[in-house]
Amino acid sequence: MVRTLEPFEYYEPTSIKEASDLLQSFGEKARIIAGGVDLLARMRRREITPDALVSIKFIPGLDFVEEADGQLRIGALASIRSVELSKVVQEAYPLLYEAVHSIHSIQVKNTGTLIGNLCIATPASDIAAALIALDAKVKIAGPSGERTVPLEEFYLGVRKTVLQPGEFVTEVMVPRPSSEAKGAFLKLVRNATDIAKVNVAVLLTVKNGVCEDARVVLGSVAPVIFRAKKAEEALKGKSLDEKVAVEAAAAAAEEAKPITDIRSTAEYRREMSRVLTLRAIRRIMEG
């Protein structure tokens, strides 16, 4: 049942330091809010009842999507929609664009932030799958200063991240893929606005028909989004052909640890992990 929000203490820090200090002083009792799509929905469902919300919405300098020094930088207040509309994302980071574009609700994309989508740590995040394939890193601000963590190492479990009390993500950085790198993002969903049953992001660097590097990332089929390392090994150094693609897809399905829930059975998710991985590799081969 959905109810109105319970009252909470509300703070509007105007600097990263101030926000971090507030979050640290409240510890588990406070939540950070930017777009609020996931947070307020969970509060309505009484899944969480924080004593305080710390809004970062009025901290200057966090709303940007830009490329500098060969990497894309997205700030904590950039909406999902602003990433989708970014020309540089569309042209130089098509894998990220595909994942963002696969989220249908324009309302969710305008209201929610891209970094919020990463930080809710859902294993179904389309954006996180694509960004792990692209080797993105997150910049984390906290009481003892800044640190940078590869997104691949950011997640510890369902809704669990490496963030310590007082820490929050201020930025995500994505290295520009080489001109030989080609990506594909695919997902299986019940309807346009539901979350993925399985999603797959593949980025292959292919030179003269040989796969020099491979990143195969699967979401929604394990407690955290993961790189299917065996599938990657099955691709690396090989001449890309149908046989190699079939082997890699089978390896990816073996590495999945899916569960059965209202959206799918574990068996179906595992089989679809294979099918989507195969389709993604085929799409890259077809150019």
Add this chain to the structure above:
Amino acid sequence: MKKREKTRIRLIVNGEPYEVEVEPHKTLLEVLRDDLNLTGTKGSCGVGECGTCTVLVDGKPMLSCLTLAITVRDRNITTIEGLAKDSKLHILQKIFLEKGAVQCGFCTPSMLLTAKALLDENPNPTRQEVIDYLSGVLCRCTGYVKIVDAVLAAAEEIRRRGSEYAEE
């Protein structure tokens, strides 16, 4: 740092400034409906799945049920009450009526506002682009075909006439 209690804020709704006292946990949807009596905006799922609470914030369709009112102070908010201009209907409204795109009417305000945002961005959308853009608003009557038809017809009429508003 001082916490914010009940605060007097200014909301700019349909071009009109309103001074309202809000508690931080009040959503934009609640303030629009309960404080400003603008009940054209509907609430339904409350968790961002149905899109029925859509309003435009600085021209962009957003979920008013998942937006704290205090965070959109001084921003330009458009609700369905602000879509017509003086006594002239927006062409989207006129064509929704003509084409039977309004059934029970519950999703209509959100469909109209979302369609307006689409046409502001892209005056000549394809059928698929209309479907994609409107996919975040659920029609309980499942009457999507007429809604999509109406948006495409309105787009054409707006392009042809060079005005968003119907004759009186």
